[in-house]
Amino acid sequence: LIDIRDPGQTYSADDFRRDAIDAIAEAHEEGKIPFLVGGTGLYFRALRDGLSALPSADSGVRARLAAQAREQGWEALHARLAEIDPESAARIHANDPQRIQRALEVYQLTGQPMSRLLSIEERVALPNPVHTVIIEPRDRGRLHADIAARFRAMLGAGLLEEVSDLRRRCQLDANTVCMRAVGYRQAGEYLDGHCDYEQMVDRGIAATRQLARRQLTWLRGEGRATRFDCHGQALTGTVQATLERLLPDAP
Secondary structure, X not given: OOOOOOOOOOOOHHHHHHHHHHHHHHHHHOOOOOOOOOOOHHHHHHHHHOOOOOOOOOHHHHXXXXXXXXXXXXXXXXHHHHHHOHHHHHHOOOXXXXXXXXXXXHHHHHOOOHHHXXXXXXXXXXXXXXXXXXXXXXXXXXXXXXXXXXXXXXHHOOHHHHHHHHHHHHOOXXXXXXXXXXXXXXXXXXXXXXXXXXXXXXXXXXXXXXXXXXXXXXXXXXXXXXXXXXXXXXXXXXXXXXXXXXXXXXX
């Protein structure tokens, strides 16, 4: 599922689940075993466990919320969310506009907190067996060094040029969902003159650390999983041997 949407298009967890299920079926028809690889826990759980019955996105509601965010800031909208749905607000970071917007949108469309709707058991889990393998860092200092090196490498590989070209070619702005992604957001702030180069680098590294912290929190919540240290020796061979044990009938 790579290169299947234009940058300006939205792509929800429900969209991903439908596309992934189709791709899984296609792989099985070809006698292959599908691998889901990534670091977005919401999408993984949506595929494996199913989704609750939430309303579809409403462009009008989203536009109004985006306008309010431009006037008041996302922190103000997060505070509003805390009043109507404290459970969701506690789970969603104040710097996560996409999920703040979604939680407020659901409340405006249904009159009910999203946390309550999510608790209603109407999910249909993936019928296929799922083996979860987690490759995670155990050395926090080394992780932070890797994050800093990776962000600088992205800049060296043309991140600023990529963001500039995407914004021009696809008519994107700072409020477009993809432009709020870690790295893209900080590059956009620099291109718009809101910070200097070193500030952009520091912000990008800090935002990536925050993202990694959230991902590690999610990974700790995955009980049934085989875990490896991403900095461990002979990692590739060890993971391969484990997969062969988990999937003895693999072609």
